[in-house]
Amino acid sequence: MSTLVLLLVTGLGLGGLYFLVASGLSLIYGLMGVLNFAHGSFLTLGAFVGVGVARLVGTDTWAGLGLALVVGAATGAAAAALTELGLIRPLYERHIEQVLVTVGLSLATVALFEGIWGPDAQYLTGPPWLESTTTLAGARIPNVAFVTFVAGALVLAGIVLFLKHTRYGLIIRAGVENRAMVTALGIDVRRAFTLVFAVGGAAAGLGGVLASQYFGYVSPHLGGNLLIFAFIVTVIGGLGSLTGAAVASVVVAVLQQLTNYYLGYGDLVVVLLLAVVLLVRPSGLLGRKA
Amino acid sequence: MSGQSMSGPVLQVKNLSARIAGQQVVEDVTFDVPAVGVTAVLGRNGVGKTSTLRAVLGLIERKGEVLLGGERVDGDRTDKIVRRGVGYVPEDREVFAGLTVAENLRLAERAGPNGTSPERRALVAELFPDLVQRAEQRAGTLSGGQQQMVSLARALLNDNILLLVDEPTKGLAPRIVGEVAEALAHAATTVPILLVEQNLQVIERLADTVVVIDAGRVVHTGQAADLLGDPDRIQRLLGVHAGEESL
Ligand SMILES: Nc1ncnc2c1ncn2[C@@H]1O[C@H](COP(=O)(O)OP(=O)(O)OP(=O)(O)O)[C@@H](O)[C@H]1O
Ligand SMILES: [Mg+2]
Secondary structure (H helix, E strand, O other): OOOHHHHHHHHHHHHHHHHHHHHHHHHHHHHHHHOOOOOOHHHHHHHHHHHHHHHHOOOOOOOHHHHHHHHHHHHHHHHHHHHHHHHHHHHHHHHHHHHHHHHHHHHHHHHHHHHHHOOOOOOOOOOOOHHHHEEEEOOOEEHHHHHHHHHHHHHHHHHHHHHHOOOHHHHHHHHHHHHHHHHHOOOOOOHHHHHHHHHHHHHHHHHHHHHHHHEEEEEOHHHHHHHHHHHHHHHHHOOOOHHHHHHHHHHHHHHHHHHHOOOOOHHHHHHHHHHHHHHHOOOOOOOOOO | OOOOOOOOOOOOEEEEEEEEOOEEEEEEEEEEEEOOOEEEOOOOOOOOOOHHHHHHHHHOOOOEEEEEEEOOOOOHHHHHHHHHHHEEEEOOOOOOOOOOOHHHHHHHOOOOOOOEEEHHHHHHEEEEOHHHHOOOOHHHHHHHHHHOOOOOOOOOOOOOEEEEOOOOOOOOOHHOOOOOHHHHHHHHHOOEEEEEEOOOOHHHOOEEEEEEEEEOOOEEEEEEHHHOOOOOHHHHHHOOOOOOOOO
């Protein structure tokens, strides 16, 4: 019983991390029709820069963690916005080229990160409370799992509120349906493109700092590893569906934890789940019908 | 009415060509839209009427010259052209189905000199009381006629210098066709309209001048009354008899 609780709650925590990456993928794909393979690099960069700044005050202090989160999110947002402006925008509406550029960028940046920070993982210690556990129904749950889950939920709530109650949110929801008509109303939809990149990049940067707490290290491959599962989650949830991505994040992560413990091969099971969803419901759990 | 000079045409299209997926759909089209009244674009199905409007707006790639109020705009992006004061009511309405009526209208509101004013909002509310009542309804669940009202309202919310309206009566019941024509007639008292329309009764009621397109080219321009009074010519240009309902 206590093992089950442990697996469920750490699954929720991992799901929170997946969603921090998948939310941006989903927003960007929904509005622009582009699968952003460089998204993991925003996460990695956010983690390295955020944690690097935190080291100045001490990564084991709350101030250090708070600083890392703010700086990580800002770095992710800035990197994503610059990517959109510099590489994606010049290829306006040429989706295949846009995707290829993000693939190239992800490969180049991983090499760049290895050059700057070295290829190996850098371990770090967070604030003592984050490093310890809370006992819940007999299970000793790492506190960091609660934090990553709550962070994912807050980001979901924040994005939903933003989409529902702001002018740019309105433009994004309309653009997901019919980009051309949005421009025909006199709106420069490209600004919304930059904005979804920035929002997605901020969530990824936040995810990078939290992932480094969750796993206990930063490495140039942190983003890439999470990106694979974030892609799977985005497809299972339904490309472009934010709530779909949220549900699938939790389902995939919990399933992964359970199978890893009871059967092994958790990653394989996730890929099988992906295959089943694609066969039975190609548009994903909550995706619009193709 | 904006300070548009009454003398020159509000829109000049010169040697406009456009292709979609490698196929020439607009070929060397030239015509003017006077600064007052309704200019109707006629032609059989698939001759390139919609494509002509879309090319004017830059929604499809085009070559040639487009002048709005005497200024070249063919190098501009669609949103920039629209902000100069162009209202677009596309074929098949293109309302945002997942957004409410109020959200559809809010999205269409523009700032700036050709934009939305309290008077404009009041006018739209007066012309389309149904939309006020259904403000919180999702546009995708509206009837076709109601969706057309949303689409028209989006264009009428702004103080435009030109409206491009594409088959606003398509697929509507006769009574609703009358309502749409009424709204357009009202709009036409303050803003010139370039109107694509197949219904000859609507043309007769609204249009001052006509431009007939066939196979991507302009084959006739002139006074609406002259064309409508010449059944042989209508038959030749449009393949329908005057007074016959077209689909
Ligand atoms: N997206 C597209 N892909 C390929 N061909 C297209 C596309 N859109 C339009 N066409 C072609 O361009 C030509 C002109 O189409 P357009 O819609 O401009 O005609 P139209 O005069 O508005 O017709 P209708 O009266 O039926 O609305 C047609 O032959 C049409 O098949
Ligand atoms: Mg048409």
